[in-house]
Amino acid sequence: MRLLTPKTLMIRIAAAALLLLVIMLCCTLAGPEPVSLRAALSGGSAAASPNPDFEILMRVRLPRVILAALVGAALAGAGVTFQAVLRNPLADPYILGISSGAGLGAMLAVISGIQWTLWGRSPVAVFAFACALGTVWLVWAVGRVTGKFHVTGLLLAGVVVNACFSAVIMFLTSIAKSQDVHATIFWLMGNMHEEDFLVLWAGAGAVGAGLVGLFFISPQLNAISFGATDAQSMGIDVRRTQLLAFGISAFITAVAVSLSGLIGFVGLIVPHAVRLVLGPDHRQLLPLSSLVGAMFLVAADTVARVVVAPAQLPVGVITAMVGGPFFLILLIRHNRKVYWLT
Amino acid sequence: MTASIELQDVTFGYDATRPILSDVRLTIETGTFLAIVGPNGAGKSTLINLLAGLLKPQSGTISIDGADLRARKQADLARQVALVRQEFVPAFGFSVAETIMMARTPYFGPLGFERPSDRQIVAEAMELTDTTAFAARPLASLSGGERQRVFIARALAQDTPILLLDEPTSFLDLKHQVGIYDLLKSIQHEKARTIVAITHDLNLAAQYCDQVLLLTGDSACPANPPETHYRAGPPGEILDPEGIERAFGIRVASMRIGRERAILPLGRLAKDADQAGAEESPHPE
Numbered sequence: 001m002r003l004l005t006p007k008t009l010m011i012r013i014a015a016a017a018l019l020l021l022v023i024m025l026c027c028t029l030a031g032p033e034p035v036s037l038r039a040a041l042s043g044g045s046a047a048a049s050p051n052p053d054f055e056i057l058m059r060v061r062l063p064r065v066i067l068a069a070l071v072g073a074a075l076a077g078a079g080v081t082f083q084a085v086l087r088n089p090l091a092d093p094y095i096l097g098i099s100s101g102a103g104l105g106a107m108l109a110v111i112s113g114i115q116w117t118l119w120g121r122s123p124v125a126v127f128a129f130a131c132a133l134g135t136v137w138l139v140w141a142v143g144r145v146t147g148k149f150h151v152t153g154l155l156l157a158g159v160v161v162n163a164c165f166s167a168v169i170m171f172l173t174s175i176a177k178s179q180d181v182h183a184t185i186f187w188l189m190g191n192m193h194e195e196d197f198l199v200l201w202a203g204a205g206a207v208g209a210g211l212v213g214l215f216f217i218s219p220q221l222n223a224i225s226f227g228a229t230d231a232q233s234m235g236i237d238v239r240r241t242q243l244l245a246f247g248i249s250a251f252i253t254a255v256a257v258s259l260s261g262l263i264g265f266v267g268l269i270v271p272h273a274v275r276l277v278l279g280p281d282h283r284q285l286l287p288l289s290s291l292v293g294a295m296f297l298v299a300a301d302t303v304a305r306v307v308v309a310p311a312q313l314p315v316g317v318i319t320a321m322v323g324g325p326f327f328l329i330l331l332i333r334h335n336r337k338v339y340w341l342t
Numbered sequence: 343m344t345a346s347i348e349l350q351d352v353t354f355g356y357d358a359t360r361p362i363l364s365d366v367r368l369t370i371e372t373g374t375f376l377a378i379v380g381p382n383g384a385g386k387s388t389l390i391n392l393l394a395g396l397l398k399p400q401s402g403t404i405s406i407d408g409a410d411l412r413a414r415k416q417a418d419l420a421r422q423v424a425l426v427r428q429e430f431v432p433a434f435g436f437s438v439a440e441t442i443m444m445a446r447t448p449y450f451g452p453l454g455f456e457r458p459s460d461r462q463i464v465a466e467a468m469e470l471t472d473t474t475a476f477a478a479r480p481l482a483s484l485s486g487g488e489r490q491r492v493f494i495a496r497a498l499a500q501d502t503p504i505l506l507l508d509e510p511t512s513f514l515d516l517k518h519q520v521g522i523y524d525l526l527k528s529i530q531h532e533k534a535r536t537i538v539a540i541t542h543d544l545n546l547a548a549q550y551c552d553q554v555l556l557l558t559g560d561s562a563c564p565a566n567p568p569e570t571h572y573r574a575g576p577p578g579e580i581l582d583p584e585g586i587e588r589a590f591g592i593r594v595a596s597m598r599i600g601r602e603r604a605i606l607p608l609g610r611l612a613k614d615a616d617q618a619g620a621e622e623s624p625h626p627e
Contacts, residue, residue, distance in 0.1 A: 002437070002439065002477070002478050003439055003440065003443060003456070003461075004455075005455070006453055006455050084434075089434075215454075216454065218454060219444075219447050219450055219454040220447065222436070222440070222444055222447070223444045223447050225434050225436070226441075226444070229396060229425075229427065230425075230427065232396060232416055233394050233395075233396065233420060233423070233424065233425040233427075234420055234424075234444065234445055234447060234448070234496075234500060235416060235417040235418075235419070235420025235421065235447070235448040235500075236416075236417075236420075236447060236448065237416065237417065275434065275435075279435070279436075279437075279440075280434035280435050280436050280440075281436075281440060283454050283455070
């Protein structure tokens with residue numbers, strides 16, 4: 001019997017975490033302005049003379065790399081969970097309307113011209129976060145009316161709410177002032193920026209706690225992959241697992257979206273890529289997808305800020321442009337393992 | 343492991359005014375192999391789902407070992423009853439061993455991994471169902487018969503005294519049909535399990551089962567006495583030609599094979615349609 005053992009899992013997680021750290025370090029050093037790690041380390045901010053290398057690394061590059069890792073991990077982890085609970089390989093973190101809800105929130109914040117801040121956050125992030133969670137709640141409430149385990153009802157409700165809110169966003173775009181439109185569209189395409197360390201720590205805490213929570217329901221997610229009825233007859237509390245899975249993944253997705261806008265592709269493709277290589281066991285798929293998602297987004301964001309420097313591309317453009325062909329190659333090479341798509 | 347199942351006046355309908363099952367009274371003794379037969383829509387799967395605790399009766403009680411199912415949590419019930427469903431739901435390419443191990447999920451350790459005792463139980467279930475050879479293969483790469491054995495192994499790994507099966511042989515060829523029934527029979531004897539299986543194959547039911555429950559599908563008119571809704575008893579008594587003709591609304595020919603009868607349905611245009619109703623014995627006693 002070849003089954004996943006805790007030891008194998010720990011080794012793989014440790015290896016992936018190490019790789020992530022290496023990638024983050026390399027990406028911190030990459031950029032239009034050459035910086036030397038040695039110079040940066042030789043004197044901290046405490047040094048009498050200003051140390052430009054240290055300043056660039058600590059205030060510009062590192063926060064941005066950490067943010068990318070955080071958002072990538074959250075989106076990939078939420079994507080794995082949504083695919084499992086909805087038993088749908090096309091599911092991604094945005095499938096229950098989070099993206100359009102957040103987009104609408106951001107749009108409203110921009111065109112209303114509100115200027116206040118909440119704990120240092122711009123109204124765009126606060127509105128996006130609140131509207132994302134509100135939309136998921138709406139979809140959940142509608143989906144719950146439609147049946148006992150309401151997976152199809154939820155999916156339909158999500159698709160319809162997505163379509164409806166997207167139409168409202170387009171309507172607002174067509175009547176809004178042009179500089180507002182540009183700001184929102186940049187946000188909708190997903191983009192990274194420099195964040196306060198305080199915000200980063202809070203976000204990392206929320207996403208980390210969410211992912212650990214999801215890991216503890218991953219054996220149940222395995223059973224639910226065979227359908228709610230099967231899982232229930234095996235003695236699994238399906239409702240509790242579904243509620244936890246949806247609640248936690250919606251929350252970490254909303255955190256990610258409010259920090260960086262709508263970054264597509266990571267939450268859909270990273271889980272599939274990891275599943276193709278390592279198999280469908282969610283105890284492994286969830287932590288490793290999160291780590292690979294973090295690596296992928298850190299690398300993609302580095303490309304986004306380096307390739308047309310000093311200008312920047314929205315990172316969402318890179319994730320789709322680079323990730324798409326990469327995934328297709330993976331799909332062709334491992335195509336005999338893609339039973340879940342047949 | 344003992345677990346007798348007791349149904350007392352069980353009534354259920356998806357639409358409250360039109361019961362599918364009404365006033366079913368039945369005792370399934372520990373270690374019995376019971377076949378549920380009857381026309382489509384007569385409530386066979388509904389009854390299995392009621393026994394598995396996935397549906398609750400509108401009135402009446404179902405109890406296992408004297409304890410009412412209504413009062414039990416699903417997790418407790420899963421220690422008593424395992425279910426093998428009819429349709430296969432494809433799920434992300436899990437391997438055979440991973441699938442069978444999922445039956446042990448409620449008993450996993452704090453980190454979500456199986457204990458040595460779980461591995462032992464799964465290894466035994468795979469041994470018994472002859473699935474050890476393809477333990478590492480993905481479920482979707484198996485044939486229908488192999489896959490059915492895997493799901494029976496998963497139910498066995500749940501280590502319950504009662505096994506429920508919804509049409510375990512519906513898509514299988516003759517060899518695999520008798521293979522599955524031989525397997526179930528050996529599970530019944532070697533492991534002393536109670537087995538309840540829905541089937542459309544009256545002849546296999548007669549050959550392998552101790553008891554037959556025939557649901558006639560007439561429950562829609564609760565005015566009729568319960569005997570017209572269902573009949574239960576040993577196969578020789580329940581699977582008689584007249585009873586089958588009435589329940590299914592067809593003509594049949596029957597033939598005594600040895601200890602049991604074989605029944606052949608004959609449609610209006612069948613070559614031997616004129617033989618319907620005849621009972622022949624190839625070896626007159």
